[in-house]
Amino acid sequence: MMVDTVDTADTVVANNTLLDVRDLKMHFPLTRGILIQRTVGYVRAVDGVSFSIERGKTLGLVGESGSGKTTIGRTLIRLYKPTSGQIIFDKQDLAKLNGEALRHIRQNIQMIFQDPFASLNPRFTIGSLISEPMHIYKVGSNKEIRERTEELLQIVGLRPEYIDRYPHEFSGGQRQRIVIARALSINPEFVIADEPVSALDVSIRAQILNLLERLQNQFNLTYLFVSHDLSVVRHVADRIAVMYLGTFVEMADRDELYTAPKHPYTKALLSAVPIPDPKIERKRQRIILSGDLPSPVNIPSGCRFHQRCPMAQQICREVEPAFEAKEGHEHYAACHFSDQVS
Ligand SMILES: Nc1ncnc2c1ncn2[C@@H]1O[C@H](COP(=O)(O)OP(=O)(O)OP(=O)(O)O)[C@@H](O)[C@H]1O
Ligand code: SF4
Ligand SMILES: [Mg+2]
Structure with a gap:
């Protein structure tokens, strides 16, 4: 079968770029x-976003509810056929793939959803839930798949003896471990984690974040990590993209984004994140944004x-600012007055 490949010779795609x-x-x-x-x-x-992720790295994606984060994830795994644009994964354009070629490359991309209660069918044992992708992709005999399932349970910190139990016997955190084991069962290179800890108790969030980090190091995984919570993303991401109404308004290395944001929206989001040091926390000024996110049907x-x-001026109402490189390392923002954001 012919597969669309992308000639990357004339483009600036670093060797290490996975997506x-x-x-x-x-x-x-x-x-x-x-x-x-x-x-x-x-x-x-999603209204025109561009980004790349290097192998083994994490891009954090933040933005308020309805900004388009989940839609990006679902489009990348081709639950949707994109309206336009390219999704170049391992030199192939996923946006154009169909049928067997798409099925084949999908083994390499897995998505973890927010709610571990909704993502596990209560009628199946966790062994059959974890091994389902291995059966679909026929990666071995039944015996080999069962052994691999037990190994996966251990990898995510659960006991292999749990294999024949049902989801209702597990806590939220354990269920998210099961979801993660399932996502890893066919050795993906790229994992999209969509708010993987938002539905969990605050006390166990750190455990799941640590697990995701350990697995990344162990298997050289590449992550797109979606969250509306900047303090969570700060723990896990190498680079961060800030999304607003279908587009990226800023993207930068993690520390640079936190210390020197170049978009008023990022600055407002950051002002809502509590600072652990009480002296600085007392001086923190919260920027409260007026109004709600406009409808993505009628974009301003x-x-x-x-x-x-x-900071809006007359020009802001008339001219759309380009998403362009600003001062700093690979720091992009879409604002006419980005040099005045501090
Ligand atoms: N299948 C669909 N058909 C029509 N509109 C959709 C569909 N999926 C999402 N939308 C709309 O697209 C916009 C972006 O939704 P999306 O779920 O991607 O946002 P999000 O950033 O993930 O939000 P949240 O933080 O609440 O999860 C919303 O206005 C949503 O109503
Ligand atoms: S372009 Fe204008 S309205 Fe948009 S973020 Fe910058 S200052 Fe605000
Ligand atoms: Mg979402």
Whole structure:
């Protein structure tokens, strides 16, 4: 079968890049009518994002509810066919793949969802849930798959004897370990973790984050780590992208983003994160954004953040700022006045 490959000779893709996403758009049609459906508009959930992730690294993706984070994840694993753009994974464009070629490459990409209660079917034993992908991809005999399942339980910190138990016998944290074991069962290179600790008790979040970190080192995994919580992302990410209404407004190395943000939206998000040092915490000024996230059906003109931005000027209402490199190491932001953000 012919597979679309991407000639990367003339592009600046570092050898170590595993995933390179270019101008990705995912617009959902908005339809009206009962018998005859008409398209009356589009939900521009993802509206032109570009980023790359190096092998073994983590890109953190933050932004408030409805900004398009999950839609990016679901489009990358091709639960959706993107409206446009490229998803270059291991030199192949996933956006164009179909059928067997897509199935083949999908083994390499797994997604972990937020709710470990919803993602495990209560009628199956955890052994059959963890081994399901191995059966689908026929990676060995039944005996080999069972042995591998027991090994996976150990890898994620659970006892192999649990293999014949059912999901309801486990706590939220243990269930998320089971979900992680399942995601790792067919040795993916790339894992999309969509709010993997948000549904868990605060007391066990750190354990799951540590587990994800250990597994990354052990198997050289590459992560896209989605969260609305900047303090969680700070623990895990090498680079961070900040999303607002379908686009990235800022992307930078983790420490640079925290210490020298170049977008007012990032600055507002950061101002909401408590600082462990009480002396600094007392002086922290919270920036409260007015209004809600606008609808992705009617995206504001100019800078899509202008209605809520404390720094907005006339030009912001009229001209969309480019997402471009600013001062610093590979630091990108979309703001006309990024040099005035401090
Ligand atoms: N299948 C779909 N059809 C139509 N609209 C959708 C679909 N999936 C998501 N959307 C819309 O796209 C926008 C982005 O949703 P998405 O779930 O990606 O946001 P999110 O950043 O993951 O939010 P949250 O933090 O709440 O999980 C929302 O306005 C949502 O209603
Ligand atoms: S371009 Fe204008 S409205 Fe947009 S973030 Fe910058 S200052 Fe605010
Ligand atoms: Mg989401």
